[in-house]
Amino acid sequence: MRRALLAITGLAAGTTALVVLKGAPEDRQVARELPVGVPVGTPDRTGPATPGATPQRTAATPRPTGQPSSTAGRTPAARRTTPGGDAGTRRTPAAGRTTAPKPTTRTVTGPVVSTEFGNVQVRITVAGTRIVDAVALELPQGGQSDLRSDRVDAAYSGTSGDVVRQQGANLDTVSQATATSDGYRRSLQAALDQAR
Template sequence: MRRALFAITGLAAGTTALVVLKGAPDARQVAQDLPAGAPGGTTAATPGAAPERAAAKPRPTGRPGTTAARTPGAGRTGTGAGPRSTPAAPRTSAAAPKSTTRKVTGPVVVTEFGNVQVQITVTGTKIVNAVALELPQGGQSDLRSNRVDDTYSGTSGTVVRQQDANLDTVSQATATSNGYRQSLQAALDQVR
């Protein structure tokens, strides 16, 4: 029975001490003394400080001729009453951010040798890939279309490097190059 009584009393005393210490003003605040030899050169008085705390033993601050005393509430603004509030932790979202990568397809542009259509992949407003969905085919058109596709398309093509439709014309493929740029520009207009 005595053990139980001591355990309950100890628990109550510990809880009371914890509550009292949590609600007490922060005693770690330090006020600086006036330099040695200055008029009235004792510790700085803090309004509302208990007299026995204000006369605490000074300790050196590391600067010659100065000392600091421990004074509860020193350096605080406001009334100094009540516990000090701490800033709230930043809020985080449990959901992962949505991907902003999307594919945008330009219109089919009709040229004298065949149709041209371009699709771009964008992340935000940055072009990360360009693909020719449709290019002129047959005979010499295959060669010209391959040169245009090799120059402009892909993740390392001219479209991705320049990030716009202001592309140089591929030699001997003017009509296909112009169709590619027109379809690309229309796709870019949808993005921006």
């Protein structure tokens, strides 16, 4: 009987100690990323300070000797948040982390190139190092030149034309529009040279 009573008391005391040491889920310590430049072991001062509260240890703060670890053998996990939860519990990116800058978009206009049927001039839009658009500002007009110019413009220009697909002036000649195609490529190449 005495053994049974001691066993039950020991089990109750062990369970109580386990609950106290483990604590509630929101009180559990979680490893956090420290901002760049902050020495390891520096107390986390990002949370609100409560007068009279004892400072909490972070993962980088050493445990005083002689105290048992309730988290021995476990790896730290990220704090989980629920939608609409407290903003203070959400993880924020570490200071010093940068995102890649968006490429600058610029427009470059090629020179007017004179052909036997008329003038050709091309303008390109470049984002970073990529051509994202090409526009024919001037193409030969009148009679058969209108047809040739329309075919060259349809093949080369726009955000999905050959210039954007090929990313350069190495374009196939449009059938029966050799002079206009050549003038377009020359103006385009000059614009590309300026863009570099």
